[in-house]
Amino acid sequence: MNSVKERLPFLLEGYLAAFALANIGGIATTNIITLVLFLLCFQFFKYAAGRERECALSEEGKKLVHGRSAGKRRTAALVLGIFYTFCYVAAAHGELTGTLENGLFRLIYLGLTAAGLFLLFFRGCGVLFLLLEKRSERIRRIVEGNAKKAGTGQADGVKNSGQPFWLIFLLLLACWFPWFLYDFPGVMTPDSLSQFSQAGGLIGYSNHHPFVHTLLIQLFTSLGNAVFHDVYAGIACYTVFQMIAMALIVTYGLQVLFRRGAGKKLCFCFLLFYALVPYNGIFAVTMWKDILFSGLFLLFVLSVYQLLPLCCEGRRFGERPGLLVLFGISGVLVCLMRSNGLYAFVFSMPFLVYAFRRHWKIILPLQVLVLAVVFLVKGPVMEAFDVAQPAFSESLSIPAQQIARVVYEGRELSGEQKELLGKTVEYSVIADYYQPELSDPVKALIQYGHPEYLEAHKGEYLRLWVQLGLKYPLDYWNAFVDQTKGYWFPDAPGLLTNEGISPNELGLSWQPVLRGQAVTKIVEILSKLYTIFPLYGLLYSIGTFTWAAVFLFANCLLNGKKENWILYLPFFAVLLTLCAATPVASDVRYAYSLILSMPLLIHAGLEIAGPGPEANAKKADRKENSRQKSPFQRNK
Structure with a gap:
């Protein structure tokens, strides 16, 4: 019984x-x-x-x-x-x-x-x-x-020698090179073409896409044109630069993990992920701001990861000045390469000061210096180059979708509310333009309507948004879920990768070096494998990476090195900004910073606290301080 x-x-x-x-x-x-x-x-x-x-x-x-x-x-x-x-x-x-x-x-x-x-x-x-x-x-x-x-107190799991850096670097380039030949001179979508037009002086500068990234495109495309006198060679120069930069960042990250005891087998698995999962190779040759931003974000978190032992052991940051330089430069570029990079950095600031409280006199001024440089570039520098700022409606993805959802569901609005909406957009077509997982049609409706009235009467539209939310909260919730669920729910990605150069009015076209029916078939098979094989398909689900990061964060606090908790917060901040203003419900490139850094987060979440060279040095320092403070005992 x-x-x-x-x-x-x-x-x-x-x-x-x-x-x-x-x-x-x-x-x-x-x-x-x-x-x-x-x-x-x-x-x-x-x-x-x-x-x-x-x-x-x-x-x-x-x-x-x-x-x-x-x-x-x-x-x-x-x-x-x-x-x-x-x-x-x-x-x-x-x-x-x-x-x-x-x-x-x-x-x-x-x-x-x-x-x-x-x-x-x-x-x-x-x-x-x-x-x-x-x-x-x-x-x-x-x-x-x-x-x-x-008799040394050194853990076997912590290695002092790195992996063959250049061998890994060349291996990554070799695995990505076929994608470069297939998508030659590089993948360019409408966003890329807009920046290319700015870089070529065809249209004025705009910070809708990061101005710093546009300057990078301008630098390498101009260099390629000057040397080879060919527009496609110029584009290819930028693509090669991005491939090299991403390969260097990934190789450096693997080297750091190996030195911190990740082990050869685990690092080899990470290398296979970077080298063989198709979207990593395709992104490496895609002219998007999100790719370099993700690499720079990884560099920023790697600098924090390597500074943590110094803080925990009470050692001086002066022992690793290069890490402070890396922290500052990567921090500036993270803030400039995407608008939500700035929000993630600001969100992380107080937590970083707390995590490095023993060295707050260094870390706080360094963060302030990063922000000063960022606002200098975003202010006087961009004004000097006459860089247009993004339209206000670009930040209204979620509110605009929620109001459009209310109209789409046929809810009752007062005459005054309809009139207010009609002053910016044509009210009768809102329901037709609304797409639950994409805010661009509704934002385009605003842009082609009267956005100046919206910007001049923000308070009135804020009240309208609050009024409708209180009256139809379920519609608001459903609109929010449909617009953001791809980033916190494990499912298939809505948008993944592109091929070649999108149709355009610039006269640019796809110039593949690798071509033919066999090549096309191989690419098609590689792009569909994740829809066939279970478990492998999880590598294409943004929500899976989010859930994994949350679990690893919890395990870090329970069973691992508790100080590693700070590494997860910048990524959580990026996800929160996506939930606040994402234009697409599930686009891998927007969360690529989390995906690219997952090997670091896996090791940080599974890393254990224990004796090693760091703990041994800490004990030695304590003993030395004790001797200096007790001259009587020393003499005795």
């Missing part, structure tokens, strides 16, 4: 989890697979509870030297379970209510699915946290044992 009572909760949990999985997968209730799902979930939940019980009863589970209590681990799993369930239900609630029509039954159906999802996420995160905690303790014991045998 007791065994039946013990199993009853797991039977219920297994049924709810199987219910959720069958609903998500569209599996009929009569399908035998539902029984398989139930048995698998039941056994998994039993296993998870058993491992927790064993950990709680054992001496190691009661008190881990470097670990966290079972209560904190359970709390972290609970929070993540709620977070993941909320994201899933918010994004896919319309597909999780079955074929039911009654509102109450639909709500019950959705509630049962949410309960099953929560149990899966909660139990799954709990098991992962427990396994990672055990792993950390096991590795820590091995490191401590090796350090005692060697």
Whole structure:
């Protein structure tokens, strides 16, 4: 009887989890697979509870030297379970209510699915946290044992020699080079063509696309034209520059991870990701600001990552002046290369000051200096070059979509509200222009209407936005979810990569060096592999990278080096800015900074705190300080 009572909760949990999985997968209730799902979930939940019980009863589970209590681990799993369930239900609630029509039954159906999802996420995160905690303790014991045998206190997992830098660099270029030949002279979309036109003096400068990036395009295309007297050679010069820059950044990042103990096998997996996943090669040859921004963002976080040990050990930043220079230069370029880069930097400032509080007299002035340079460029410098600033409507993706959603749903508006909207756009066509996952049509409607009236009466439109939000909150919520869910919900990307040069009025056309039916077929297969093979497809899901970053952040606080938490905040800031103003619901390039830096975040989240050369140096400093403060004991 007791065994039946013990199993009853797991039977219920297994049924709810199987219910959720069958609903998500569209599996009929009569399908035998539902029984398989139930048995698998039941056994998994039993296993998870058993491992927790064993950990709680054992001496190691009661008190881990470097670990966290079972209560904190359970709390972290609970929070993540709620977070993941909320994201899933918010994004896919319309597909999780079955074929039911009654509102109450639909709500019950959705509630049962949410309960099953929560149990899966909660139990799954709990098991992962427990396994990672055990792993950390096991590795820590091995490191401590090796350090005692060697008598140096140095961890075997921390290497002092780097990987062959140039070999990795050349390997990356070799893997990306076929994409360069296929997309020669480089991938250019309408955004790229607009910047190219500015660089060539065909139209005036605009900071709608970063002015600094436009100057880079101008520099290399002009150089190529001067040397080769060919416009395509000029474009190719910029593409080669970007390929080299991204390969250098990635190689440097892998070298840093290897030196910090990531290990050859893990670094090799990271190298395969950078070299062989197609979108990395295609982005390397695409003339987009987002690509260099992502590389610079990785450099910025790498500088923070390497400064952390100095701060934790109480050492002077003067020992690594190059890192401070890298922090400052990459910080300036991050702020200038994308508008949300500036917001992410400002958001991170107080947290960086806290993380480096022992050296706040250095880090705070350095951050202020970065902002001073940025505002100098954005102000006097751009004014001197007569650079036009982005239209105000460009920052209204979410509010404009929410108001358009209200109109699209046919909600009642007062005559005064309709009149106010009509002064900027043609009210009768708003519903026709509204697209749930793309704000460009509505913003274009504003641009081709009367944007000057909007800019002159911002307060009135703000009141209108608030009024409609209070009256139709569900429409606002649905508009927000549809516009942003690609960045926080694991699903297929809406926009991914492009090929060659888009149709244009400049007379530019795609000039592929690698061509032919066989080449086209290979590219087509490579571009569709993620839709065929499970797990590999997750590398194309922005939401998966977001969920992974959240989990790694939590594991860092539970089982790893707690000081690494600061590395995740700049990426969370970028994601928050996307949720506040993204024009597209799911475009990989907008979140490429997170994807490109995922190897760093993986290692930072799994890195363990333990003895090594850093901890050994800290102990030596303490001993030396103690001797200096106790002359009596020293003489004695």
